[in-house]
Amino acid sequence: QSVLTQPPSVSAAPGQKVTISCSGSSSNIGNNYVSWYQQLPGTAPKLLICDNNKRPSGIPDRFSGSKSGTSATLGITGLQTGDEADYYCGTWDSSLSAYVFGTGTKVTVL
Amino acid sequence: EVQLVESGGGLVQPGGSLRLSCAASGFTFSSYWMSWVRQAPGKGLEWVANIKQDGSEKYYVVSVKGRFTISRDNAKSSLYLQMDSLRAEDTAVYYCARVGVSAAIGELDHWGQGTLVTVSS
Numbered sequence: 001q002s003v004l005t006q007p008p009s010v011s012a013a014p015g016q017k018v019t020i021s022c023s024g025s026s027s028n029i030g031n032n033y034v035s036w037y038q039q040l041p042g043t044a045p046k047l048l049i050c051d052n053n054k055r056p057s058g059i060p061d062r063f064s065g066s067k068s069g070t071s072a073t074l075g076i077t078g079l080q081t082g083d084e085a086d087y088y089c090g091t092w093d094s095s096l097s098a099y100v101f102g103t104g105t106k107v108t109v110l
Numbered sequence: 111e112v113q114l115v116e117s118g119g120g121l122v123q124p125g126g127s128l129r130l131s132c133a134a135s136g137f138t139f140s141s142y143w144m145s146w147v148r149q150a151p152g153k154g155l156e157w158v159a160n161i162k163q164d165g166s167e168k169y170y171v172v173s174v175k176g177r178f179t180i181s182r183d184n185a186k187s188s189l190y191l192q193m194d195s196l197r198a199e200d201t202a203v204y205y206c207a208r209v210g211v212s213a214a215i216g217e218l219d220h221w222g223q224g225t226l227v228t229v230s231s
Contacts, residue, residue, distance in 0.1 A: 046221065047217055099215075
C-alpha cells in the first residue's frame with residue numbers, strides 16, 4: 001500500500017490541461033523533493049520532473065510541477081494523444097528510509 | 111548516452127533464487143547511487159533497494175529485507191540484485207535505475223528496459 005495518494009485517472013480533450021495531485025505526509029513530500037515519472041504503455045518509466053518543479057533536458061515546458069506542504073501537483077498543458085500514459089509521483093520517505101511512489105494516475109486524451 | 115541494460119530474469123519456483131544484473135554505460139558508474147524498482151503485472155511502481163557509490167550503504171523496502179541483497183561492482187560498471195526465498199508476489203518486471211544526485215534520496219533519472227521475473231510452480 002503506497003504512502004503517496006494519486007487519483008486513479010484523469011482525462012481531457014486534446015489541447016486542454018490536466019492536473020494530477022499527489023498527497024503525502026511530513027515524512028516524505030513535506031521534507032523532501034518530489035519527482036514525477038511518465039510511463040508510456042509497454043515502456044520503462046521516464047523522469048519528467050525533479051526537485052519539485054525542474055524539467056530535465058528534453059522535457060517540454062508543457063509539463064510543470066509544484067509542491068505545497070505535503071502535496072504536489074503535476075500539470076500538463078496542450079494535451080496531446082502522445083501524453084496518454086501512467087504518471088507517478090515519487091520521493092524519499094525519511095521515516096521509512098525508503099523511496100516511495102504514488103499510486104499512479106492514468107491520463108486519457110478524449 | 112546513459113544506458114542501463116538488465117539481464118537475468120526468468121521463471122523460478124517459489125523458494126528459489128535468482129540474480130539480476132544491470133550493465134551501465136555512458137556515465138561514471140562509481141559516482142552515482144543506484145536503485146532497483148519493480149512493477150508487478152498491471153500494477154504500479156515499487157522501489158526495491160538503493161546502494162551507495164562505494165556499496166557502504168544500502169536501503170531496502172520492508173517486503174524484501176532479509177531475502178534480497180543489492181550489490182555493485184564499480185570496476186565492471188555493474189549493479190546486481192540477489193533474490194532468495196522468492197515468493198509469488200515477487201513476480202514483476204525489475205528495472206535498474208540511476209539516482210540522479212549524490213545522495214540516496216534523489217530522483218531516478220535514467221532507467222533500464224526491465225527484466226521479467228516470474229515466480230511460479
